[in-house]
Amino acid sequence: MINTRAFKGLAFLASAFLVANANAVSVQPLREGVLTIGSDLSWAPFEYFDGDKPAGFDIELMEKIARGMGLTPEVVDTRFANLVIGLSGKKFDVIASALYITPARAAQIDYVPYLKTGGALMTLKGSEYRPQRPEDLCGKRVASLKGAAWVPMLGKLSTEHCVAAGQDPIVVQEYESSPASAQALLARAADVQFDDVAVSQMLVKQTRGRLEITSNELLEPVVIGLGVAKGNTELLKALTDQLDQLRKSGEYQALLAEYNLQEPTAEEITAAYVEK
DSSP: OOOHHHHHHHHHHHHHHHHHHHHOOOOOOSBTTEEEEEEOTEETTTEEEETTEEESHHHHHHHHHHHHTTOEEEEEEOOGGGHHHHHHTTSOSEEOSOOBOOHHHHTTEEEEEEEEEEEEEEEETTOSOOOOSGGGGTTOEEEEETTOTHHHHHHHHIIIIIGGGTOOOOEEEEESSHHHHHHHHHTTSOSEEEEEHHHHHHHHHHTTTSEEEOOOSOEEEEEEEEEEETTOHHHHHHHHHHHHHHHHHTHHHHHHHHHTOBOOOHHHHHHHTSOO
């Protein structure tokens, strides 16, 4: 005689197994069963250490994506300037580190676009120098994250705007992390800091108001993408599919709202790949 209760139990387990495998994807990560993620954990609120655990928007997003792929997420803390090199050197499967999409980077890696943001200018609280736009930076020492997307723009602006008009050049001082840039500003080793607007807002809070944002609009609006090695089309598709699933479930929109972030439009994504 068939044990009806046992049969139903086996049927339930089989159904759960099929659902789990339907959600899993057949990618070949660097380590079996693990999605290795390169991220600079000094860039709050996108990614940072909460105690000894990775936290932030990108970390939460990748946990959801990895789970949907049937993989365990593992974050490799890597300084921003070394992320693309690390991806090419197969130190991780994907970059999730508020990586701005630029034509130059797009020639080296592939992207899954998922966010938009932009820059802000920040000075010491109460400073008489209150820059609003990059054009206000002539003759100033600008602290910046090493390898940031706006560094080439500042170099070009310095030559074509500042020097061409008879003004002193912009002196860009690159640091390994945004907190290190902020420390240079606090120590008066720099006159102003150029950084992501969300990161700048976090630094203002972390320094308890010793710094303040002086720009009043989003500077150099950019699109952010997950970075995947060229030719890894299987992983690129899997990440894209999982992001689409999170959109359909509403989890992605809820995460954006929690961090006060925005999703780029199709037009903004297309424009991100075009040299300005």
